[in-house]
Amino acid sequence: MMNSGISIIIPFYNSDEYLEKCIISVLNQTIFNSDCYDENFIQVILIDDGSTDNSSKIAKKYAEKYNFIEYHYQNHQGLNNSYNNGAAFANGKYLSFLNANDNISRDFYEDMYKLAERNCSDLTTSFVCDFNYGKCENSNIYKTAFLHEEHVLTIKKSFDLLYDNLLNNKLIRHSFFKENNLNFCEKNEHQDFSTVFKMQYLANSISMINQPSYFLRIPDKIESNEDIKDKLSIMRAIDEFIKENINDSELQQFNEIKWLKADLMKYIDDLIFLPKKDSKLRLDIIKDFIENYIDLNNIGNLNEIDQQKYNYLLNSEYEKLFDLLRFVNFDLESSNLNTENSSTVVENDVFTNHSVKIDQFIKV
Structure with missing residues (x-):
């Protein structure tokens, strides 16, 4: 039987560096002192996906200390599983899927x-901040997603919401989740943002909190080509x-332009951090996806530099x-650019010794 509150699902796998901070950020919530709170209002579900580090010990410690925290162990089956x-363990009116690193x-x-x-919304979402190494800044993607002043929207009214494709910054009405048979594709190791897309499209309304509330830890490593293949398979599912x-x-069209x-x-853009061999394989993977799933006319909606990138790629x-x-x-970032009489002026001469000429991709 569902209670009136929130089920917070926190999966983890070898996350001992950050898991305790995540749990403490839940325990410090003001909702525990709010007028809507009772002893059954919060349910925290810790899913141990076969961890081999100290994560299990941390999770068990908090499950033993607080009766609203549950610990469940499973053999390693992946994030979406x-x-x-x-x-399946949740009994709250709302669901929240929290990343153990955030x-x-x-x-x-x-x-x-x-x-x-x-607002009786099926989906409620909040602005996201990217952080790591003590630095925190508002996500540029979410600046696009949260352009509107209105705080209750639907995808049909604002396609910009497609830029908000994170699962973890959302509160989901449990009955809506069940009625639409929503679940996450277990064949893919990465977060299934195709399910987020379905939620956004099916929701009766989406309420928005336009202030930084969810702090997304940015990983140190560049995604591998296998990671990208997985994510492109999710994009194919959305298509x-x-x-x-x-x-x-x-x-x-909007979704394809957003992808581009x-x-x-x-x-x-991450190619500059990869060895050439890996870079060329990645380009082949991306090129194949674009040729099969993107209307090439949509490239014309991008700025001229990005158009040129895709022209070279294709x-x-x-x-x-x-x-x-x-x-x-x-080179361009280290130069001082300004505009005079509607023309672009480069104060440092970065072009003379560079094989890319500015008139190839910037109109002045």
Whole structure:
């Protein structure tokens, strides 16, 4: 039987460096002192996905100390399996899937819960901050997702919400989750953001908290080519869902432009940190995806530098692409650019010794 509160599902696998901080950020929530709280209001479900470090010991310690914290062990089956199993144990009116590496603001659950109740929303979401090594900054992606001043929206009203594809910054009405048979694809090791897309599309309304509340830890390592293959398979699932269930050409176009601007562009921009051999394999993977799942006319909606990146990629001119990436990330960033009489002026002469000429990708 469901209670009136929140089930917080925290899967973890070898997360002893951050798990305790995550649990403490839950225990410090203001909702424990709010007028809506009772002893059964919060359920914390810790899913141990076969950890071999000290994570299990940390989780058990808190489960023994607090009667609203549960510890469940399973053999290592992956993140999405852990999400699904955690949801099966949940009895709250709302679900929250919290990443063990991340943190939340003290008023995260109180604000999310009260907003969801006030607006009767199936989905409630909050602004995200990226952090690591003591640095924290508002996510540029979420600046796009939260452009609107309105605080209750739907995907049909604002396609910009597609940029908010994180699961962990959301509060989900449990009955909505069950009625739509939502779950996470266990074939993929990475967070299944195709399920987030389905939630966003099916939700009666999406309430938004436009202030930094969820703190997303940015990993130190560059994603591997296998990681990218997994994520592209999720993007293919989204593409299939749109075509089979929505048939909205404007949404399809917006989603493809979003992929080109954000998701795929990030994989391309990271190339400067990879060995050449790995870089060329990654480009082949991305090129194949674009040729099969993207309307190439949508590249024309990007800025001229990004258009040029994709032109080099699709023409297999990889050396020119690497040259352009170095130019944009190093030479151009180290130059002082300003505008005079509607023209771009470069105060440092970075072009004379560089094989990429500025008139190839910037109109003045």
